[in-house]
Amino acid sequence: MPGTLIIITAPSGAGKTTLVRGLLDRDPQVHLSVSYTTRSPRPGEENGRAYHFVDTESFRELRDRGEFLEWAEVHGNYYATSRTWIREQMAAGRDIVLEIDWQGAQQVRRVFPEAVGVFVLPPSFEELESRLRGRGSDSDDVIARRLLGARGEMRHVGEFDYAIINNELQEAIDDLVAVVRASRLRCANQRARHATYFETLEQD
Template identity: 75%
Template sequence: MSGTLFIITAPSGAGKTTLVRSLLRRDHQVRLSISYTTRVPRAGERDGGDYHFVDVQTFKALRDAGEFLEWAEVHGNYYATSKVWIKEQIEKDHDILLEIDWQGAQQVRKVFPQAVGVFIMPPSMEELENRLVGRGTDSESTIARRMLGARSEMRHVGEFDYVIINNELHVALDDLVSVVRASRLRYTKQRARHPGYFDYLEQD
């Protein structure tokens, strides 16, 4: 396998979705893994584009059939990642990006220990609350629940390879692009992509 699997994790409101979309526009070698979820679509979200939206019964049937690489229940909704699709893409030397929570990241590492983990953090808890309120998509009770869970989520930041504090979007995006491009230059990846070249160098 020569493609790289990137795991992007962040508490809700840290700017993960905006950063990921900006990265995909800037670097066309990265492909986004479309997760399955039982969550109700938000305004403007497309089935098969933002998520594969399914009901709980369908989700559990797919899970029990072994279709998922990881799955988790977050804020009362189920989320999961397709295992077969990711393996196929990585074997084709495609870089894949996963947007998942820390629980899912732990499960993914058991199958893909070489995955590169990136944790996106807000500049402060106060700013996180301001962003959640400002986007106008969640109720007061939902925002309160997300704030309570954010600190618990961020305590797992030490499990990730890179940490980006999203204070200014353009700086955070440059940091994320740098992580992706540097990861492609690791010896193991270059060795897998150019085996003939390295085999020649190693000959007596």
């Protein structure tokens, strides 16, 4: 009973984390993959829930042991996904969401080509800048670097199966829920979940 792997990518400030939280609240069958990172926790983030926070040396040791499905350096920090955990969860039939950047998405889809890719876009570049400044947690230099990086990231939207423009939050959450449910209903997935029933349909 293989689960569905959903990759969600967005530039910083597009609202990806909020959308994923809304998806998890609406669909209890979906589970979030907790990534590893070397960045410092933000206010309210708990180790093991938002991320597995590790130092750079520990991260490199895990990477060199082949523990990660994908890893990337983003804005001076490392991020990665546990290969072992993903395989175990999918083998158990669980649907897993990965919040990763476009580089990580490319790496994951080489291993799981059937993964569903979703790119979250802000309604405009101006709105993205407004949201980043509204956080009040980053300096002007950091915001400028994130905006520059966002332009490059958004050029990769065409590599994904779905694009959601996060203009109105609840509508965007509805869109994401619809994508996940439709992905779960793909014929190959239904055949795996209901093998005996599908076999009877193919009998003479």
